[in-house]
Amino acid sequence: MTSPVRLVFVIVALAWSGVAAAQTIYPIDRAQILRGAKFDLKVEFPGAPTSGDLRVTINGEDASKVLGKKATVVEREDGAARTAYWIRDAELSSSGPVVVEASAGGSTASVTWDVFGTPDGRLARNVILLVGDGLSIAHRTAARMLSKGISQGKYHGELAMDSMSNMALVSTSGTDSIVTDSANSITAYATGHKSCVNALGVYCASNLANRQHPQFETIAELAKRKLGLAVGIVTDTEIQDATPSGFVAHTRARADYEDIVEMYFNLQPDVVLGGGAQFFRPAGVDRGKRRDGQDYIQKFQNGGYAFVDTATTLGDVAARPETRRLLGLFNDRNIDGALDRRFLKKGTVAKFPDQPDLTDSVRAALQVLSRNDQGFLLLVEAGRIDKYSHSLDWERAVYDTIMFDNAVAVAKEYAARSNDTLVIVVPDHAHPVSIIGTYDDRKGDELRERLQTYASAGFPNYPAPDEAGYPPRVDVERRLAMVFAAYPDHCDAGRPHLGGENVPVVAADAAGEKTGEKATAVASPTYCAPGAARKIGNLPITARSGVHAADDVLLTADGPGADAFRGRVDNTYVFRAIARALGLAK
Ligand SMILES: [Zn+2]
Structure with a gap:
């Protein structure tokens, strides 16, 4: 038990270390590191001590000796008053707690890592x-209401993501904030390490260059390097967007799209399907945006990839038995959502009339990836749940x-064929969204007259869903009242946006003229x-859209290794469960 006197001492010591700016060690305290996975050890020493004055130990022994690699010491790194100690591409070969100490000039900082192994053998052939980006409980509930129907309080069916054997509550906060973005949240799933807003596959150290921050290996890199698995990445956003990039990228800045395409090319995932074609092409060619003059579609093709840009060619090319590497880019930016593609024909549907549905892309990816004898790892993102919630x-x-x-459902059907595939369904963070009743147009003209709560809300009257589970109309008389808890100034008609995606705000100065970002x-x-x-x-006055919430999210899983998920887990645990299912520490 901690005595009050000792507690006071600890608090004073913590406050003091804040003032004195102690050494910062990466990976950070309480990091969980897979045995045999690569990571960069970095220590930042404030005040730029010289290399002879530093000492970094692992469990009391010199760090470079334990890791078997020579350390690099950079005095005045980036011209700043700090000395950096680096051992890049390190790995630890035994499990258990690891204490790292860094000392200079009489000051010592320490962190403890938990190095974990995995049981012998492999539970799952595929993962x-x-x-679901931004997928919150209310999205899930509304999808069930619209696609399965509800009467007398009971649903007429289950979502595919509902009927899975295991469920866990996942907490999503990052190293810098209670509220995560998609970059550091996919980093947790893909690497088992927490990071900060806008960062992919790196810790957020003091480095100036986005690609110089301390890195750690992703599950895709590990699966390829250790097991020879095929890797697939499928999204309906730009392929360079945060979530899909989580398998390949190591950068402090998720917005560095040109760099991220290069990182895709370096890892060479076997299947890459999404939007974002303009960042593969040089400026001046087919609406290309690259300033480095590179044509990455050509580079992928030279690397043995089949390239497709329509849903029709995707299906044809994936079906060919010789297709083992596939790049599909179906839009310059994000692929249009289901409501626009299937019903309203808004967004960019006129310009890109043959974009695949996410189910088409998943089917094609599974067809190609299953040709690898060693098994595969597939990441699928539905990214516009988040964007439309913003x-x-x-x-x-x-x-x-x-x-x-x-x-x-497509993934589960595939998995059911041989029961050797772990299927994990998980949001990356929540949006503050809730269903509070219905809007009934018969009850008045004003929004608050139309809003019905409790008994008067009753049930919405969307038409029966089509074969794919979508009601053919959203502009019905009695609609769901789904509301956001955080928003910029906007006018809310309580009606669907049939003319195109909602644009809640315009930027304006006092004179009402459009101006810049701020x-x-x-x-x-x-x-x-x-x-x-x-x-x-209720958001800051410069906010243009809704924001993420720190609320926990719901994970469901099926198949070998799914038993790892129960209770409340941290987002980094998803990596740990995948590593366990694949026996990755062997
Ligand atoms: Zn978002």
């Missing part, structure tokens, strides 16, 4: 990780949740029609 466009977000669930955002006048409610935002 499919399906990430724009407060819940109908589009829920239609994409239905699409995501259909993709889960300008105050004001409600888009388009939606401020009679009957709409003008809502004063």
Whole structure:
């Protein structure tokens, strides 16, 4: 038991170390590191001590001796008043607690890592990780209401993601904040390490260059290096967006799209399907945006990849038995969501009329990946659930949740064939969204007259879903009232955005003229029609969209290794469970 006197001492010591700026050690305290996985050890010593004054130990022994690699010491790294101690590409060969101490000039800092192994043998031949970006409980509930129907309080069916053997609550906070973004959240799933907002596959150290921060190996790199698995990455966003990039990228800045394409090329995943074609092509060629003049579609083709850019060619090429490496880019930016592609024909559907549904891409990926004798690791992301939630466009977000669930069904059907595939379905973070009743157009003109709660809400009257689970119309008389708890100034009509994705705000200065990023955002006048409610935002005045929430999210899993998931787990645990299922520490 900690005595009060000792506790006071600890608090004083912590406060003091904050003032004195102690050494910072990466990986950080309480890091969990897979035995045999590569990571960069970095210590930052404040005040730029010279190399002779430093000492870094692992369990009391010189770190470079334990890791079998020479350390590099950089005095005044990046010209700053710090000395950096580096051992890149290190790995630890035995499990158990590891204490790392860094000393200079009489000051010592220490961290403890938990190095973990995996049981002998491999539980699963394949792993499919399906990430619903921003998928919150309310999206899931609404998708079930619309695609399965509900009466007298009972649903008429289950979502594919509901009927799985195991379930766990996942906490998503990062090293820098209670609220994560998709970059550091996929980093946790893909590497087992926590990171900070905007970072992929690295710790957020003091380095100036985005690619110089301390790295750790991703599950895709490990699966290829250790087991020879085929790797697939499938998304409906730009392939360079945070979640899909989590398997390949090591950068402090998720926005560095050109670099991230290069990282895809370096890892060479066997299947890459998504949007973002413009960052593969040089500026001036087919709407290309690359400033380095490189044509990465050509480079992938030279590397033995088949390239496709429509849903039709995707299906044809994936079906050919000789196709073992496949690059598919179906839009310059994000692939349009299910509501636009299937029903409203808005977004960029006129420009890209033959984009695949996520289920088409998952089927094609499974067809190609299953040709590898060693098994495969597949990441699938439904990314626009998040994007449409940022724009407060819940109908589009829920239609994409239905699409995501259909993709889960495809994965489960594949897994059911031989029961050797671990299927994990997990959001990366939540949005603050809830279903609070219905809007009934018969009850009045104003938004708050139409809003019905408790008994008067009853049930919505969407038409019966089509074969794929989508009601053919969203503009019905009695709709779900799905509301966001955090928003900028905007006008809310309580009606679906049939003309295209919601744009809640425009940027304006005091004179009402559009200005730059930091300008105050004001409600888009388009939606401020009679009957709409003008809502004063509760986010900062420059906010253009909704934000993520720190709420826990719900994971479900099926297949060999799924038993690892129960109770509440940290997001880094998803990596640990995949490593266990694949026996990756061997
Ligand atoms: Zn987001």
